[in-house]
Amino acid sequence: MTRFRNHISSHRAHGPAHCTLLTLTAWLAAAWMASAADVSLSTSPPESWHAKSLLAALGNMAAFGLVGVVLAVIGYKLFDAATPGNMHKEIVENRNVAAGMVGAAVIIGVCIIVAAAMS
Numbered sequence: 721m722t723r724f725r726n727h728i729s730s731h732r733a734h735g736p737a738h739c740t741l742l743t744l745t746a747w748l749a750a751a752w753m754a755s756a757a758d759v760s761l762s763t764s765p766p767e768s769w770h771a772k773s774l775l776a777a778l779g780n781m782a783a784f785g786l787v788g789v790v791l792a793v794i795g796y797k798l799f800d801a802a803t804p805g806n807m808h809k810e811i812v813e814n815r816n817v818a819a820g821m822v823g824a825a826v827i828i829g830v831c832i833i834v835a836a837a838m839s
Contacts, residue, residue, distance in 0.1 A: 795830030
């Protein structure tokens with residue numbers, strides 16, 4: 721029982737501002753979901769990206785692949801610009817393996833986000 725009281729008292733320590741922020745976040749999430757449900761019911765179904773021929777499928781693959789590579793490079797360059805130092809110089813000129821691993825992780829992370837957005 722003491723453990724439960726400590727848990728409750730720790731929540732009270734945050735004060736009314738914490739509860740107000742949680743309530744506001746919950747209301748905003750509920751409003752967003754309601755508007756998303758309303759929009760999905762009122763719009764017509766989108767055009768399909770499924771290709772009708774092999775040539776169209778190859779064209780779609782090339783276009784999406786090119787967009788994905790460009791977005792991955794942009795994401796890497798934005799990360800390099802947002803962090804102190806020059807990561808590209810560290811990787812290429814100084815042959816810093818740790819910087820290379822961080823750069824690879826950034827590129828993989830951006831590619832996962834781009835792939836999820838494209839599917």
